[in-house]
Amino acid sequence: MLTNFEVLLYASSLVVLPIAIYSLLTGSKAPEGTWIAKYYAAETYLGFTGNVFLLAVCANGLVKLGLHFGFIDPALMDSINLLIGVPFMALLVMYLGLWIRAARKVRRGANGETRP
DSSP: OOOHHHHHHHHHHHHHHHHHHHHHHHTOOOOTTSTTHHHHHHOTTHHHHHHHHHHHHHHHHHHHHHHHTTSSOGGGHHHHHHHHHHHHHHHHHHHHHHHHHHHHHHHHHHHTOOOO
16 A cells, blocks of 8 residues: 555556656757766766656556556566666666766766876
8 A cells, every 4th residue: 555645656657657758769969058967978878768768767666556556466566676676677787887987987078088
C-alpha cells in the first residue's frame, strides 16, 4: 500500500515519461552556456545514457503505480522487478562511469594535459 505522497511521486513518472521519450528521440543537447554543457560536450553518450536511465526510473514508478491500483498482478512482481532492476543497475553504473570520464576529460582540458 502506497501513501498519498508515494502515489504522487510515482505519478510524476506519467509527466516525465513523454518528456524523456521526446528527448531520447530528438537527441536533445545540454543548454549552451551552462556549467554542465562542457561535460556533455566531453562525453558524447552521456545524454543518451541519461535519457535511457530516466526511462528506467519512469518504468519503475509506473510498475509501482500499476501494482498499487491493481493493474499488475502481485504474482508477476518478482519477474517485473528483475526485468527492470537489472537494466536499471547497469544503466546506473554506466551513467556514473560516463560522468566520471567526462569530469576527467574536462579537468585534463583545463589543466592543459594531453593524456589519452
